[in-house]
Amino acid sequence: MPRSMTGFARREAKLPWGTAVWEIRSVNHRYLEPSFRLPEDFREIEPALREAMRKALQRGKVEASLSIQWEQAGETELGINLDKVAQLTKAAQQINGLLGEVAAPVNALEILRWPGVIQKQELDREALQADVLQLFESALGGLIEHRSREGAELEQLILARLDAVSAQVANVRTRMPEILAAQREKLHTKLAALQIELDPERLEQEIVLxxxxxxxxxxxxxxxxxxxxxxxxxxxxxxxxxxxxxxxQELNREANTLSSKSVVSETTQAAVELKVLIEQMREQVQNIE
Known part of the structure; x- marks a missing residue:
């Protein structure tokens, strides 16, 4: 079953940490040429994405883009870096010890404002990447379905033109005895008009040639x-x-030879029709994987 190299697929998933959207589009290309647009947090999964695409597709210029919309940070997503707080507290106590009575009390809110004290809880990167890879596989499957549907349509167009080629070939084959007989009669008529008498054996040789x-x-x-x-x-x-x-290319070669051997307009016209049909098929074939 042929597959087209043209296709598009989109997959969206609502996940606990946000919304992920994959879009994959492909067009004609001599080889498989994948390209990816990924958020910085997902750059490291690109080799796995390329491998999955290489196993699923053979040819085509394929562009895949991932967009992520993270969930708004809530209270449960915030944490306090206690190690950082301990370091800041110890440093403040040492400074207060040196300043003595002029030392100002340490304010807890000021400590919370210090960079790195309040932080988002780290998400499980492996789980995130697994979710995105699974969604990519789904989008890739959608792309293949699209390419397969177009491939089925291309197959029908090619089959219709193959039937037309066979009809032209059958017509020429049927007419050849009649065409050769007409050429034989035409040669006799020309010789009679010129009042030239040839040895019958020589005449037969010319007809055979x-x-x-x-x-x-x-x-x-x-x-x-x-x-x-x-x-x-x-x-x-x-x-x-x-x-x-x-x-x-081979079909076109035979159509050219048929045209070069043509001795009457009917076979010339058949050769022209064959070349038109073959060119139409060739254009469709350029889009097949």
């Missing part, structure tokens, strides 16, 4: 083979985009 030049059975067979291979490949996922791109 003309038939060989116009013979496109090999090209038609290869076109049918490539169509079958494209349909078979569409059922796979590994390096599908690159494989289909190669097959489009």
């Amino acid at each position: 003309l038939a060989q030049k116009a013979d496109v059975d090999e090209e038609l067979d290869r076109l049918d083979t490539h169509v079958i291979e494209v349909k078979r490949s569409l059922k796979q996922t590994d390096s599908l985009g690159r494989r289909l791109d190669f097959l489009m």
Whole structure:
């Protein structure tokens, strides 16, 4: 089943410590090129994010952004650094001892104002990171679903054009005996008009050479083979985009050869139609992972 390289996913979760939102978008690219926009507190999980993306995706330029809205600090989130208070108290007592009677009493509120005395209780970083990673996995799954839906639509477009290619090939194959017979008759008519008499054996040789030049059975067979291979490949996922791109080149090569061997306008027109269909498929293939 093909997957498109274009997709978008958004996941939001309300967690005890705040709200986390992941947004992931991807577009066409020859290789997998991930980029992340993360709050400073979550920079250290980027290698894990890259590894998860590498396992899930093969190609595409992928941008993932994380936004965090922390919960407002409440009374339960505040703590007192007792070690810092003890250090400040000891220092104040030493200073008061030196100042003697002129020493002013130490105010508890002044100690609380000292940097580092009142602090937020530390959150469990591992738990935070685990929550964010789990939410990322969910967003990545949403992106894959989006890419799979678009891939299914691309598959139908390609299959429709493959059927049109097969129809063109079948039409040329059916008409070839008639075309060769017409060319034979045309040669006889020209010779009669010029009143030229050729040795029958020589004439037959010329007709055989003309038939060989116009013979496109090999090209038609290869076109049918490539169509079958494209349909078979569409059922796979590994390096599908690159494989289909190669097959489009081979289809185009056979269409060019068919055009170069054309001796009548019908086969020329068929070759043109084939090239148009192949180019339409090639454009769709550029978006397949």
